[in-house]
Each structure stands twice: as structure tokens, then as C-alpha cells.
Amino acid sequence: MPDAGYLDSSHESPEWNRWSGLLMSYFEGEETAVALADELKKSLELRRMFVEVSLQRVAMRRVFGNTEFQTGEPISVNLPANRNLFNRMWGRLTAANRPVVWSVLACGALFAIYFAAISWGILSKKLDHSHLAATNLNSDVRSQTPAHRDASESEIGSVATLTAAEGCRWLVDGETVSLQTGIRLLANNPLHLLSGTAEITFADGAKIALGAPAYFVAEEPNRGKLDQGKLIARVPKRAIGFTIATPTTEIVDLGTEFGVEVVDGETTQVSVRKGSVRLEPPSLDAIVLTAGQSQQLSFDESGSQVVSKTVVFDFDRFEQLAVVGTKLIKGVTVLASSEFPELSRIANNVVNGSGLVGNAHTNQPNGTMWHSKLGSVEGEYLLFDLSRVHQLTQIQIWNYNERIYNLHLTRGARRVDIYASNTGKGSPDSSSDQWRLVVKDEIVSVADGTNDYATPHEIALKNVETRFLAIVFRDVHGFDPRYPGDPQKRRVGLSEVRFFGKRVPQ
Amino acid sequence: MPLDEATLTRLLMREHDKLVAYAWSLVRDDHLVDDILQEVALVALRKRDEIQDDQHFLAWMRVTCRLTALDMLKRRGRQPASMGDEVLGLLDDAWAERDATSLTGIVEALRKCVEGLTPYSRQLVELRYHKGWKSAKIASSLKRETHAIYVALNRIHRSLAECVQKRMNEEAADA
Numbered sequence: 001m002p003d004a005g006y007l008d009s010s011h012e013s014p015e016w017n018r019w020s021g022l023l024m025s026y027f028e029g030e031e032t033a034v035a036l037a038d039e040l041k042k043s044l045e046l047r048r049m050f051v052e053v054s055l056q057r058v059a060m061r062r063v064f065g066n067t068e069f070q071t072g073e074p075i076s077v078n079l080p081a082n083r084n085l086f087n088r089m090w091g092r093l094t095a096a097n098r099p100v101v102w103s104v105l106a107c108g109a110l111f112a113i114y115f116a117a118i119s120w121g122i123l124s125k126k127l128d129h130s131h132l133a134a135t136n137l138n139s140d141v142r143s144q145t146p147a148h149r150d151a152s153e154s155e156i157g158s159v160a161t162l163t164a165a166e167g168c169r170w171l172v173d174g175e176t177v178s179l180q181t182g183i184r185l186l187a188n189n190p191l192h193l194l195s196g197t198a199e200i201t202f203a204d205g206a207k208i209a210l211g212a213p214a215y216f217v218a219e220e221p222n223r224g225k226l227d228q229g230k231l232i233a234r235v236p237k238r239a240i241g242f243t244i245a246t247p248t249t250e251i252v253d254l255g256t257e258f259g260v261e262v263v264d265g266e267t268t269q270v271s272v273r274k275g276s277v278r279l280e281p282p283s284l285d286a287i288v289l290t291a292g293q294s295q296q297l298s299f300d301e302s303g304s305q306v307v308s309k310t311v312v313f314d315f316d317r318f319e320q321l322a323v324v325g326t327k328l329i330k331g332v333t334v335l336a337s338s339e340f341p342e343l344s345r346i347a348n349n350v351v352n353g354s355g356l357v358g359n360a361h362t363n364q365p366n367g368t369m370w371h372s373k374l375g376s377v378e379g380e381y382l383l384f385d386l387s388r389v390h391q392l393t394q395i396q397i398w399n400y401n402e403r404i405y406n407l408h409l410t411r412g413a414r415r416v417d418i419y420a421s422n423t424g425k426g427s428p429d430s431s432s433d434q435w436r437l438v439v440k441d442e443i444v445s446v447a448d449g450t451n452d453y454a455t456p457h458e459i460a461l462k463n464v465e466t467r468f469l470a471i472v473f474r475d476v477h478g479f480d481p482r483y484p485g486d487p488q489k490r491r492v493g494l495s496e497v498r499f500f501g502k503r504v505p506q
Numbered sequence: 507m508p509l510d511e512a513t514l515t516r517l518l519m520r521e522h523d524k525l526v527a528y529a530w531s532l533v534r535d536d537h538l539v540d541d542i543l544q545e546v547a548l549v550a551l552r553k554r555d556e557i558q559d560d561q562h563f564l565a566w567m568r569v570t571c572r573l574t575a576l577d578m579l580k581r582r583g584r585q586p587a588s589m590g591d592e593v594l595g596l597l598d599d600a601w602a603e604r605d606a607t608s609l610t611g612i613v614e615a616l617r618k619c620v621e622g623l624t625p626y627s628r629q630l631v632e633l634r635y636h637k638g639w640k641s642a643k644i645a646s647s648l649k650r651e652t653h654a655i656y657v658a659l660n661r662i663h664r665s666l667a668e669c670v671q672k673r674m675n676e677e678a679a680d681a
Binding site (some may be wrong): 017019020021023025026027028034037040041044047048049050051052053055056057058059060061062063064112195302307320406409414441443445446448449477478481482 | 511515517521522524526527528530531534536537540544547548560584589591592593596597599600601603604607612613617620621624629635636637640652653655656657659660661663664666667
């Protein structure tokens, strides 16, 4: 370990400050190499920092590959919550009601104190107490929310349910709390999400994924209001007409999936991924948006009129929300282009959990791993059937892990392409009318050959909605060491594959 | 005495992540790092006579990594990061200081140390290293300046380095 300088926490000079910028931006791929090199030449301390950050970066990957960390204590941040509310109120005042702002100010300190009081939560406690509901609140929250006292009343008044939450912290009565999934939400229940991502299912069937920081109100069984933050809405046919209101428009679903973001309490951006929506901004004609279109609505200079403009389609900003509510997909079946039944290294081994204890895979291959027939690598494939259409968010691949002769280093898949299909017909590699390429040239990390191989390769997916998926193999990590350089002795193999996602309501 | 193939393979596996860290610091491209390491492993197997012993292994691999990286960048028509030979040489000395450090040990200690971070620091680390967000995106999300995120991340790295060192020293003392 470095023994001086970098580890001395009292040493945080302006120079250290500048180095931080150069170093971190370099490690994010920015073009700061020349400036950084000048500083590196001069300072041993900075060179040690450089090495330390390089090592930690790789170590972090190993740490975050551990699912315990991902599912452990929710990660929260002490965002200035009430400050956000203040900004929101102020943002709306300055934009939406700008003409009246000056008169409000002119009315003097009384109004100012009144608005500040609302903004900083002094009055909000009294206003909001009765909103959070219902039957599954944990005891801490229950004790703070009078609504729990009459569970039947809560159920009658509920319009939606919190169905999934990842890393969520909520602000309730000025306290930061976690809410259990399953909690029913009363009509007009203001929700202030400080961190994380939450899935809310409306009584009529629409689902939204809400990303922090956000202010959201479930108003009716088929209607919500977003004052700040972003969400994705997925609306099944039975819930067509589901509406999201924002400060500048109402978005009426016409059978679709769409994303909405409200910035500074006023500017709304709507992006439609599937189907279509109708925007109904006040004082403007309705606008119909279809898949692949984005529209932005904001207040004009006077703050009294909404202006609308078409913007470049951008759904990426919503992708992180797609993860909430995703689960390990069970009941997956698989077919292989070839396999090696003689030693029970068959395709089914990669989906049945054989050889896995928790997250750790054995290095004994028979009955636990799959590999192709002798001499065949390029074009070999595994074809998976997820049994229903899912929106996929991640694939975990445990590479081939046979330790003897270091075969984990040589039979393990290296470069793969991944294809998706809704029919599963034809060959993934050549039936372009049935299969679409969703991941190209993914380099799968090599297995470690140990008897508790617990660092699967992870592939994040977005916009992949499918029932069938195929991994097509392009090459392996090396030649069989017993037959160096002989392509006829190669095979490609995997140990286990897991898929994560959520079912698409049909 | 040159390394035999079994020893070389064991070293390649043991030091793989450290070599990933080194190669990535040169090219900052995950796919390229993979190709470099594959190529370097093949070169090492072919030229293992040149590697004198375990101690010499990482130094030899770094030089080979650096040459291979420059060659691959050129072949792909990309400019190598403009560090220059002098700086890369100086950096190699700093890397050599860490040759005896086990990256597996760092990972194990880091796992505990990350849990001990403040909630805010944990969130920054998660956004940066789990979700892969760049500092500008984190800054925008948290309504802070990008430079403030750079400084915060570097401060976290320093604090983690302290924690990791302490834990590894304790482990060594217990052993």
C-alpha cells in the first residue's frame, strides 16, 4: 500500500483538489491525459493516487458483482428534501404564475412567510397527515399516519399499490422512512420519493415506475399527477385512458408505454416508446404522440402560456426506471445447436441451477455445464425460451469453469452475439425476419476455475422485450492447451445463464 | 530459471485483475483490455523463457501490456493516451510498489469498507461503479457541480484506501 501522501487525509490542498478533477475525468474517458501527464511527472503522490484508483476501479467491479450488496440495506442519500419542495414551489411561481409573483411579493412578508412555511414543510405536516395509507405499513410509519387506524377505510379509498421498491427512501411527515411493498395508496396521497425507484400499480391495471427525486400523487384508479421527477408508464389494454397530469399538460394514454419527466416543477418532456398518447396542454390543441416521438412542454416568458415543441426522441433517460420490479425469470428452457451428452454436458445444465450453490458455481463439469461438440465454436448457439414475453433488464452468464487442464481458460465463451425473437423459429444467426440482433460483440469474462466461481458476467439490456433469446458464440478464450493452435480440438461452453426482467402484461 | 507453463498459467490467473487495472489505465476501453490481455497471455506463453521468476512476472507483463496496447491502438487507428514514455515509466514504479498487494485481498476488504461509507458516499459509489454513471450525470442528478463529484469520489477512494490498508494490516497481524 502507498505509505505517504494519498492516505494522509489532512492533506487536501487546492492542488489535491485539481488532481481529483484530472484523475477522475481521465478515468471516465475524458481527454485529460496531457494535463494529467504533466502533473504525474511532477508528483509521486499523484502517481500513487493513479495506481490506487486504477486498482479500486477493478475491485469495485468485483464488489458490485456480489448480489448481497445490491440487495442489502437500501442506499439512501440525505437530499435536501424540503429544499426541493421549495425549489419546486418557487419554480412554479416564477414560471407559471410569474405575472402574479411580483404582486405576491409586494404584498409583503406575510405572503412570503406563508409560502415559505408551505415550502419548508411546516404546514405540510398538517395537510399531509391523512394521506399515506393503509394495510401493510410498517409499524414506524403506521404510528405516524392516522390513516392506518381504519384499515377498511384505507382499502376503500385506495387507488393504487406500491408493488416494488429498490433503494427507496420516502419523506413522510418530515421523517425519512422506507415503505414496504404491498402498501395501498389512498387517493390524492402525495408521495415524496427521496431516492431509489418505485413501482406503483394502479387499481385499473396501469403500472408506473417512479424515479427519485419525485413528487407524485395517485389521484384516481386510472390517473396520477407528477409534479417533479420522472416515470415510465406501462398501460395494458384494459387501462387505456390512464392519465398522467403534469404542471404543463395532461397525458392521456391510448394503449402504450411512455416516459414523462418534469423538471423544475414546470417543464414536461414526454417520450413514447410503444403505442401512442394524447397530450392535452391547457390553451393548446391536443397533440398525439406516437412511438419514437418526444415532445417538450414548458411555460412561455410570461409564465402564463404553455408552449410546445418537438424534441429529439430520447428514452434513454428513462431506462434506469425499467429495472424496478424485475426478478429472476424462472421456468426457462433451452435448446443447443450441439452438445456433449456422453459426459452429460448438455444444454439443460445451463438453466437448471445444477452446480450452483447460491451464487457460486462448481468447477466439476459433468451434469453441471454445457459445451458444444468437438471442433465447433463459431456459430454454435443456445436458444432460450422464457415461456412468456418479458422485458429483459439483465443476463448473468457463468462461463465454462472446468479447472482441469485450465479448460476454463480455453473452452469459455469469449465473443458472443445475442438475438431476440417473438417466435423462436429459424436459426438465430440467419433468419433475420424472425430474429433481431440485440447485443453485438459482447466479450464474456473468463471463469476463475475455482470450486466457488461467483462472479458471473453481467449484461445489461434495454428495450429488449421478447420471449425467445439466443446466445450465438463467435470464439472462445483460447486453444485447448493439450492441442495448442488446433481449431479442430476446440469447444465452447457455459456453466449457467440467468435472465432478469418482468413479464409484459398482454 | 524460466517459469514453467503451469506456474505461468497460475500467475496469469492470480494477477489477472491487476493486469486489467493496468491495461485499462492505459487504454480506458473494456473490450480493448480484453484483447490486450488475451494477446499478452499468448505472448507470455510463447516467450516464457524471458520471464525469470514470480517476482519478475508482473514487471515483464506490464512492459508487454504497454507495447501491446500501443500496437493495438495504432492498428485501430486510435491515438494512444498522450502520457509519454517518461510518465509511463514513472507510473510503472508506482505500480511496482503494489506488486505484493493481493487484489483479492483488496476486494474482500473493500466489500466491508464500502458498507462503512456514509449513505451519500455509498450512493456516489453505487452510481459511479454499479450503474456506471459518469460524474457529470451524477452531478446533474444530485444537482451538484461535476467537479464537486470528482473531488467527492477521489475523497471516497482515499478513505477506502485507508480502510482497506487498515483491514489488510489487521488480517496480516491475525495470520
